[in-house]
Amino acid sequence: xxxxxxxxxxxxxxxxxxxxxxxxxxxxxxxxxxxxxxxxxxxxxxxxxxxxxxxxxxxxxxxxxxxxxxxxxxxxxxxxxxxxxxxxxxxxxxxxxxxxxxxxxxxxxxxxxxxxxxxxxxxxxxxxxxxxxxxxxxxxxxxxxxxxxxxxxxxxxxxxxxxxxxxxxxxxxxxxxxxxxxxxxxxxxxxxxxxxxxxxxxxxxxxxxxxxxxxxxxxxxxxxxxxxxxxxxxxxxxxxxxxxxxxxxxxxxxxxxxxxxxxxxxxxxxxxxxxxxxxxxxxxxxxxxxxxxxxxxxxxxxxxxxxxxxxxxxxxxxxxxxxxxxxxxxxxxxxxxxxxxxxxxxxxxxxxxxxxxxxxxxxxxxxxxxxxxxxxxxxxxxxxxxxxxxxxxxxxxxxxxxxxxxxxxxxxxxxxxxxxxxxxxxxxxxxxxxxxxxxxxxxxxxxxxxxxxxxxxxxxxxxxxxxxxxxxxxxxxxxxxxxxxxxxxxxxxxxxxxxxxxxxxxxxxxxxxxxxxxxxxxxxxxxxxxxxxxxxxxxxxxxxxxxxxxxxxxxxxxxxxxxxxxxxxxx
RNA sequence: CGGGACGUGGCGCAGCUUGGUAGCGCGCAGCGUUCGGGACGCUGAGGUCGCGGGUUCAAAUCCCGCCGUCCCGACCA
Numbered sequence: 040x041x042x043x044x045x046x047x048x049x050x051x052x053x054x055x056x057x058x059x060x061x062x063x064x065x066x067x068x069x070x071x072x073x074x075x076x077x078x079x080x081x082x083x084x085x086x087x088x089x090x091x092x093x094x095x096x097x098x099x100x101x102x103x104x105x106x107x108x109x110x111x112x113x114x115x116x117x118x119x120x121x122x123x124x125x126x127x128x129x130x131x132x133x134x135x136x137x138x139x140x141x142x143x144x145x146x147x148x149x150x151x152x153x154x155x156x157x158x159x160x161x162x163x164x165x166x167x168x169x170x171x172x173x174x175x176x177x178x179x180x181x182x183x184x185x186x187x188x189x190x191x192x193x194x195x196x197x198x199x200x201x202x203x204x205x206x207x208x209x210x211x212x213x214x215x216x217x218x219x220x221x222x223x224x225x226x227x228x229x230x231x232x233x234x235x236x237x238x239x240x241x242x243x244x245x246x247x248x249x250x251x252x253x254x255x256x257x258x259x260x261x262x263x264x265x266x267x268x269x270x271x272x273x274x275x276x277x278x279x280x281x282x283x284x285x286x287x288x289x290x291x292x293x294x295x296x297x298x299x300x301x302x303x304x305x306x307x308x309x310x311x312x313x314x315x316x317x318x319x320x321x322x323x324x325x326x327x328x329x330x331x332x333x334x335x336x337x338x339x340x341x342x343x344x345x346x347x348x349x350x351x352x353x354x355x356x357x358x359x360x361x362x363x364x365x366x367x368x369x370x371x372x373x374x375x376x377x378x379x380x381x382x383x384x385x386x387x388x389x390x391x392x393x394x395x396x397x398x399x400x401x402x403x404x405x406x407x408x409x410x411x412x413x414x415x416x417x418x419x420x421x422x423x424x425x426x427x428x429x430x431x432x433x434x435x436x437x438x439x440x441x442x443x444x445x446x447x448x449x450x451x452x453x454x455x456x457x458x459x460x461x462x463x464x465x466x467x468x469x470x471x472x473x474x475x476x477x478x479x480x481x482x483x484x485x486x487x488x489x490x491x492x493x494x495x496x497x498x499x500x501x502x503x504x505x506x507x508x509x510x511x512x513x514x515x516x517x518x519x520x521x522x523x524x525x526x527x528x529x530x531x532x533x534x535x536x537x538x539x540x541x542x543x544x545x546x547x548x549x550x551x552x553x554x555x556x557x558x559x560x561x562x563x564x565x566x567x568x569x570x571x572x573x574x575x576x577x578x579x580x581x582x583x584x585x586x587x588x589x590x591x592x593x594x595x596x597x598x599x600x601x602x603x604x605x606x607x608x609x610x
Numbered sequence: 611c612g613g614g615a616c617g618u619g620g621c622g623c624a625g626c627u628u629g630g631u632a633g634c635g636c637g638c639a640g641c642g643u644u645c646g647g648g649a650c651g652c653u654g655a656g657g658u659c660g661c662g663g664g665u666u667c668a669a670a671u672c673c674c675g676c677c678g679u680c681c682c683g684a685c686c687a
Contacts, residue, residue: 048620048621048637050621050622050636050637051621051622051635051636051637051648052621052622052623052636053622054621054622055616055617055621055622055623055679055680056616056617056679056680057679057680058680058681073679075678075679076678076679076680131685131686133685133686149687150687152687179687181686181687183685183686184611184684184685184686185681185682185683185684185685185686187680187681192686198687200687248687250687259686447687450687452687480687482687484687516646518645518646519645519646520645521645522645550645550648551644551645551646551647551648551649552645552646552647553645553646553647553648553649554647554648555646555647555648556646556647556648557647557648558648569646571646572646573646574646581646
């Protein structure tokens with residue numbers, strides 16, 4: 040490609056309307072242009088990167104026996120109403136809803152379970168056709184509440200989604216394992232540093248699921264990882280650790296102490312001179328018309344996510360002041376002793392405590408010496424505690440958890456029968472019985488990968504693409520277009536490299552060398568080959584590696600033969 | 611949806627407090643010089659100051675409403 044003809048007008052300064060480093064560089068380097076919030080045009084350079092990522096995804100999916108299809112972006116609403124997600128997405132206002140000429144309600148696809156499930160149900164009737172793995176790479180549409188950071192959270196984005204169909208759970212696990220393996224290969228090939236973490240299933244549903252997280256400052260997701268084992272989880276889903284073998288204390292008698300105006304854990308701990316973890320946190324929520332009390336040590340926060348999941352699809356709400364009054368609860372002074380008509384759910388971490396300080400269930404008073412079983416009962420034990428940095432690892436119990444920010448580039452789910460049940464997608468098994476498919480679904484944010492890679496591969500000069508997804512392998516820079524010899528050498532090399540199958544751009548613009556160098560570094564070609572008068576006189580070319588900054592001299596007469604090998608060495 | 615910032619030639623910005631001639635840099639067009647790290651000189655084109663209303667003799671500037679973009683939060687395969 041000739042730079043003089045390429046539709047790639049780099050910007051002297053970063054755009055004023057982007058904050059995220061990757062969004063600024065992708066605009067400045069002429070990879071994308073924003074049309075509106077969360078919607079982007081891919082320019083020639085950006086499209087080449089996107090196609091490279093797509094190619095890697097396609098190769099690795101095909102290698103695992105997945106078959107590519109292409110499902111439409113426009114969807115009928117009916118299957119979504121049956122699965123319940125039309126309502127769910129509508130509630131979040133996430134679906135772009137359309138109406139056709141017959142006033143039929145349609146949607147722009149935010150994901151495709153409701154398309155693929157009926158598709159497979161219609162075409163697959165027998166266990167003999169299983170397992171089956173279908174995928175497609177399609178633009179997805181979600182009217183996000185807050186598009187963010189360029190391609191990282193866009194309203195139109197390219198996604199690879201795969202769907203597996205199996206006879207039984209063992210089969211699903213095998214299919215799932217293959218996809219996780221493919222994902223590891225894909226992200227590795229794209230040059231991403233990533234972690235596989237346990238995650239929250241969100242609106243998709245299902246049980247076992249993993250997120251593929253690329254650590255980056257601008258990432259939207261918080262995840263924890265262990266300092267000594269390979270445990271990693273999204274903070275929304277991370278398990279909390281609690282000591283299994285408690286040190287028991289002799290129970291003391293309960294004693295009411297006045298604590299006027301001390302309605303917070305901190306204030307009570309301070310007044311009574313006890314550590315916060317000895318104060319029993321008792322929070323009351325409402326689920327439909329029922330009241331639910333949640334117990335935790337005073338130094339822990341409730342994970343609203345974990346709590347919500349316990350009662351889903353019912354909503355978990357906070358109490359209003361009127362609710363407190365109606366239930367006769369003293370806000371800020373609630374204890375689990377003698378609570379009536381309230382379901383008490385305790386976090387595992389309070390199992391081992393004794394002689395708690397708890398609210399007295401009357402204003403301005405607390406009780407000391409409160410003990411499990413003797414003074415209060417627990418209806419359910421659950422993991423409800425939020426995880427924080429420095430917590431003991433729930434797996435190895437040795438390391439501590441570190442907090443990090445990351446971009447979710449992939450998400451895999453073992454759905455089971457979440458969609459095949461309501462959509463009645465079944466096959467006939469070997470014994471003649473009709474069974475629902477066991478499904479898995481697997482998503483990769485193809486366009487999002489571009490941003491994630493840039494976030495991990497940038498410096499003060501611009502982008503440094505990993506060669507696997509770089510828009511071109513090499514930029515050839517003739518330093519002076521007026522020098523016939525320089526131009527002749529560069530043109531000859533351009534022909535030879537192209538012939539050798541190298542993807543090369545020749546910067547044949549009538550610009551000064553400095554402009555060409557700066558653009559080359561901004562755009563981030565892995566290799567730059569400088570053809571200049573100086574070099575020609577010395578019989579050598581200059582080869583620069585963007586990622587490492589290394590420079591090498593290559594003999595001019597041997598350049599065409601040597602360069603392909605050098606390019607292959609670029610990271 | 612709540613909070614904040616911003617909106618002025620293609621791009622990046624100043625001007626607004628204190629109302630009165632729309633400005634700077636880059637880019638773009640022409641001519642000349644220059645040519646290995648974003649050159650220089652001269653000439654030139656290009657702006658409903660986001661939109662609508664109001665105040666005023668007069669509004670980019672003050673007031674009200676709306677729209678758009680970004681950031682924080684809520685939310686989010």
